[in-house]
Amino acid sequence: MSLPWEDAAPGIREVVREAQSRLAAVSTGERARLLAALRDDMVTEYDARFLVEYLDGLEIPLSDEFRGVLARWYRDEVRHFSSFRCVVEALVGEDAEPDLNARTPDFAKVAHLFESEFEILCLLAYDELATLRGYRGNLPLYDLLGAPLGDLVRRVIGDEAGHYAGFRALLIEKHAHRLDEVEDVVRIIRASEGTPYQATFVLDHDDPVYGDHIFDDAARVLVAQMRREHARTAAL
Numbered sequence: 001m002s003l004p005w006e007d008a009a010p011g012i013r014e015v016v017r018e019a020q021s022r023l024a025a026v027s028t029g030e031r032a033r034l035l036a037a038l039r040d041d042m043v044t045e046y047d048a049r050f051l052v053e054y055l056d057g058l059e060i061p062l063s064d065e066f067r068g069v070l071a072r073w074y075r076d077e078v079r080h081f082s083s084f085r086c087v088v089e090a091l092v093g094e095d096a097e098p099d100l101n102a103r104t105p106d107f108a109k110v111a112h113l114f115e116s117e118f119e120i121l122c123l124l125a126y127d128e129l130a131t132l133r134g135y136r137g138n139l140p141l142y143d144l145l146g147a148p149l150g151d152l153v154r155r156v157i158g159d160e161a162g163h164y165a166g167f168r169a170l171l172i173e174k175h176a177h178r179l180d181e182v183e184d185v186v187r188i189i190r191a192s193e194g195t196p197y198q199a200t201f202v203l204d205h206d207d208p209v210y211g212d213h214i215f216d217d218a219a220r221v222l223v224a225q226m227r228r229e230h231a232r233t234a235a236l
């Protein structure tokens with residue numbers, strides 16, 4: 001087993017050490033939930049690579065600014081993946097490689113959400129808002145494995161918030177003329193929740209922490225912020 005320590009977040013060795021020492025004291029039910037959540041986090045963050053490949057293969061124009069934001073986003077998602085992989089492998093005592101190699105992305109059922117850079121930004125912004133709510137909702141679970149893991153997940157939440165802010169900024173800067181369409185686009189994205197997840201990174205909301213409350217809230221926040229921005233620019 002070769003843990004990706006060097007790609008993981010700073011302090012990962014302490015996170016793993018503390019999590020390993022705490023695991024035995026966690027109840028059987030909570031342990032199963034925790035390991036399932038951590039494994040889900042690991043594979044979803046891993047799937048970011050498939051999203052990058054899919055975007056690269058799309059025959060639609062993507063701006064240099066978009067590619068720049070996406071490159072920074074990807075570096076963070078790789079760090080998230082590597083961090084969760086270190087934790088998962090140490091806790092279950094197994095190499096995750098076979099599991100990861102078996103992943104087979106299929107974008108067919110979400111392809112309609114990738115019409116142009118504008119729609120993609122709406123999707124990514126919405127997805128980050130939902131994801132950070134998922135991590136936040138599972139914090140009591142992660143905290144069972146010690147403060148270092150709790151801190152790590154809080155840093156991940158900070159990163160996801162940063163990703164949202166980056167996509168939102170691009171929407172405002174590059175797509176101001178379409179901000180009045182955000183509500184319709186987000187309605188279509190929201191309606192796609194529940195599509196069976198197939199390693200597409202976006203809309204992986206299988207963990208039981210997710211539900212209508214998170215999806216509705218993510219949609220509401222994105223639409224409200226874009227509506228406010230549209231009203232502000234329309235008044236200029």
Ligand SMILES: [Fe+2]
Nearest residue numbers: 045076077080
């Ligand atoms: Fe992430």
Ligand SMILES: [Fe+2]
Nearest residue numbers: 128159160163
């Ligand atoms: Fe993210």
